[in-house]
Amino acid sequence: xxxxxxxxxxxxxxxxxxxxxxxxxxxxxxxxxxxxxxxxxxxxxxxxxxxxxxxxxxxxxxxxxxxxxxxxxxxxxxxxxxxxxxxxxxxxxxxxxxxxxxxxxxxxx
Amino acid sequence: xxxxxxxxxxxxxxxxxxxxxxxxxxxxxxxxxxxxxxxxxxxxxxxxxxxxxxxxxxxxxxxxxxxxxxxxxxxxxxxxxxxxxxxxxxxxxxxxxxxxxxxxxxxxxxxxx
Numbered sequence: 001x002x003x004x005x006x007x008x009x010x011x012x013x014x015x016x017x018x019x020x021x022x023x024x025x026x027x028x029x030x031x032x033x034x035x036x037x038x039x040x041x042x043x044x045x046x047x048x049x050x051x052x053x054x055x056x057x058x059x060x061x062x063x064x065x066x067x068x069x070x071x072x073x074x075x076x077x078x079x080x081x082x083x084x085x086x087x088x089x090x091x092x093x094x095x096x097x098x099x100x101x102x103x104x105x106x107x108x109x
Numbered sequence: 110x111x112x113x114x115x116x117x118x119x120x121x122x123x124x125x126x127x128x129x130x131x132x133x134x135x136x137x138x139x140x141x142x143x144x145x146x147x148x149x150x151x152x153x154x155x156x157x158x159x160x161x162x163x164x165x166x167x168x169x170x171x172x173x174x175x176x177x178x179x180x181x182x183x184x185x186x187x188x189x190x191x192x193x194x195x196x197x198x199x200x201x202x203x204x205x206x207x208x209x210x211x212x213x214x215x216x217x218x219x220x221x222x
Contacts, residue, residue, distance in 0.1 A: 030208065031208050041215070041216075043213050044213070045212070048210060085149075087152070097211070100151055
């Protein structure tokens with residue numbers, strides 16, 4: 001079966017750095033997405049990785065290792081508004097998105 | 110900013126009723142999707158469409174139907190609502206390229222009593 005694993009919940013301090021991990025086992029791989037979802041709102045796109053390595057976009061960076069079936073989202077200089085769920089999703093061999101359950105990130109002052 | 114709309118935003122309805130959830134996008138996207146999401150859980154794909162007159166069932170068809178008569182419009186119909194249908198329904202759209210990101214509407218929170 002296809003499976004995506006993320007921690008259920010993480011807590012971090014305002015101004016700090018946090019890394020949210022995602023491991024996946026899917027039938028084929030055509031890229032990995034990260035989305036942010038604030039409580040009660042719709043997901044919004046953060047990043048897309050298809051090649052190994054780190055993609056940096058402002059305070060957010062996303063890393064991919066295809067051989068390890070692993071990705072992480074790195075958030076720097078955390079702000080209170082970063083409190084949200086972060087969803088990892090993999091595009092499988094049929095170009096269908098397989099979604100993880102998301103990691104709820106709690107930012108404390 | 111994405112231009113994708115859903116109505117109603119909230120709906121409380123009795124068991125057995127027929128309901129239609131509306132979704133429209135003004136971006137000219139070929140692909141559209143319906144997802145169901147319970148709190149703290151992953152998104153489950155209900156239906157998707159790759160263009161006009163194209164509809165496919167996802168992993169969770171949920172006793173619902175969709176239609177795609179116009180590019181911008183992708184309504185979801187529940188023929189007979191049940192309490193198990195209580196959930197958040199999210200509509201999304203994307204460009205034709207396979208790796209395009211999806212843009213989501215604000216969602217419809219449905220409660221079936």
